[in-house]
Amino acid sequence: DAEITQSPRHKITETGRQVTLACHQTWNHNNMFWYRQDLGHGLRLIHYSYGVQDTNKGEVSDGYSVSRSNTEDLPLTLESAASSQTSVYFCASSGQRDRSNEQFFGPGTRLTVL
Amino acid sequence: GQQVMQIPQYQHVQEGEDFTTYCNSSTTLSNIQWYKQRPGGHPVFLIQLVKSGEVKKQKRLTFQFGEAKKNSSLHITATQTTDVGTYFCAGDKAAGNKLTFGGGTRVLVKP
Numbered sequence: 001d002a003e004i005t006q007s008p009r010h011k012i013t014e015t016g017r018q019v020t021l022a023c024h025q026t027w028n029h030n031n032m033f034w035y036r037q038d039l040g041h042g043l044r045l046i047h048y049s050y051g052v053q054d055t056n057k058g059e060v061s062d063g064y065s066v067s068r069s070n071t072e073d074l075p076l077t078l079e080s081a082a083s084s085q086t087s088v089y090f091c092a093s094s095g096q097r098d099r100s101n102e103q104f105f106g107p108g109t110r111l112t113v114l
Numbered sequence: 115g116q117q118v119m120q121i122p123q124y125q126h127v128q129e130g131e132d133f134t135t136y137c138n139s140s141t142t143l144s145n146i147q148w149y150k151q152r153p154g155g156h157p158v159f160l161i162q163l164v165k166s167g168e169v170k171k172q173k174r175l176t177f178q179f180g181e182a183k184k185n186s187s188l189h190i191t192a193t194q195t196t197d198v199g200t201y202f203c204a205g206d207k208a209a210g211n212k213l214t215f216g217g218g219t220r221v222l223v224k225p
Contacts, residue, residue: 031211042120042202043157043215050210059115059214090156094211101211102147102159 002027006091006106014114019078021109023091031094032074033103034058034066036087043090049074081113116141118205120216127193128224135219137186137203144209146179146186151218152199160201195223 004025013019023032034046045058047066055066063085065077078085088110092103117140127133137146145164149157161170163179163186170177174197176189186203200220204213 033213035215040217042217043204045212045214048212058212092157102162103157103211103213105156105158108156 004091004093004104004106006089006109008109009107010110010112012112012114013081015081015083017081019081019111021076021078021089021091021111023074023076023106024072025091025093025104025106026072027093027095027104028071029093029095029104030071031103032068033092033094034064034074034076035090035092036060036085037090037108038087046076046089047074078111081111083113085111086113087111116205116207116214118203118214118216120203120219122219123217125219125221126224127197127221129193129195131193132189132191133193133221134187134189135201135221137188137205137216139184139205139214141184141205141207143183143205143207145206146183147204147206147213148177148186148188149202149204149215150199151202155199157202190221193221193223195225197221198223 007022033048035043044060049068091106094103095101147162148160151157168179174191200218202218203216
């Protein structure tokens with residue numbers, strides 16, 4: 001069965017370190033998204049991609065970057081982790097850009113920055 | 115930028131009772147989606163509304179999209195303990211599947 005996976009599921013790091021969170025989907029979806037979830041803020045879009053070599057900034061993109069070298073993967077990199085980036089991170093994917101389709105979410109990565 | 119607000123933030127419901135959660139967008143939407151997140155889980159798609167005034171039902175859940183395509187509601191009848199979780203609306207402004215999520219309504223059910 002097709003799925004979307006994230007790794008690691010839990011990560012503790014120190015301020016200033018570079019961290020990369022992995023997202024892998026086997027749906028063959030064009031669209032991929034990264035969100036962060038914090039109490040009181042719901043889900044906020046960090047970056048998104050509509051296809052290979054395409055990346056776009058979301059509403060809270062500062063301090064984060066992504067790259068899309070293939071259809072299946074959209075890794076999220078925190079260039080220099082800050083305590084304010086402690087959060088739960090969700091990756092999601094959906095089918096086609098010109099149609100609004102449901103987004104399929106991964107299980108999430110809980111990141112703690114000390 | 116686009117904002118999506120949900121009320122209430124928390125909803126304590128007696129088992130068997132009905133409740134409604136509301137979603138309001140600052141801009142006209144192309145469509146709106148609803149997701150449910152169980153405690154400790156990830157958001158799961160429930161439904162998408164596209165047409166002005168659209169009403170859709172899923173068993174005990176009724177979803178509405180406002181005439182102006184700026185607001186939506188989710189009504190749950192005869193609440194059960196399985197309804198526990200956080201319900202999010204998510205607005206798509208330009209049909210590009212770039213969603214703006216509301217803050218969610220966290221539902222707690224009292225048996």
